[in-house]
Amino acid sequence: MTTKAKLLAVTLDCAEPKKLAEFYHEITGWEIQYAEDEYAAVGNGTTSIYFGRIPDRKPVTWPSPDKQFHLDFRVPDVEKAAEEYVALGATKPEFQPGVTEDGVGWIVLQDPAGHLFCVCPERS
Template sequence: MAEFYHAITGWEIQYAEDEYAAVGMGDSSIYFGRVPERKPVEWPSPDKQFHFDFRVPDVEKAAEEYVALGATRPEFQPGITEEGTRWVVLQDPEGHLLCLCPETS
């Protein structure tokens, strides 16, 4: 998890071992702990555990890059309509949801 989030955020890996890791920058950190019995939620589902929204300059390009890093792109995409892409839903390598949203000015 730390390697994946380091790659997409550029944040430093502050700590890493098999059961626990952290990435961060300045006074912000994300900590990850392994929960062996955890099962990723199905998407779509009301059972979301958490999710991050990342603002990116090009949503589709970022989605391709994140998938190359180990994310998956679920078939259900509520942010993609006939009018265009408002956001893209991905699942990180452990199955947690994250959304890629266009940067706003």
């Protein structure tokens, strides 16, 4: 039988770890666990997002086949949350596959370092 693992954290490369930790602290409410120029982290006591400094990291464009991952976050009001996150420094790409004529399913955003994340509705 294969040893089962528990996810501890996801690490994001970025030019400014402290800045990105502050952004994710604001959108998740998670505590800033560590914040230095080279490395920072936010977490909820169970899971963390780490940020490691890679000065020359270049964000991917969206959409493109270069996307390797994205994060998904559930919120009570997708459109309101997206507006708030843009005010905090996220950007909203033009291509939005979750927005249909029937309404908003989810919204794709890019954090201040260019990582993609989706703002998804809470389940009813």
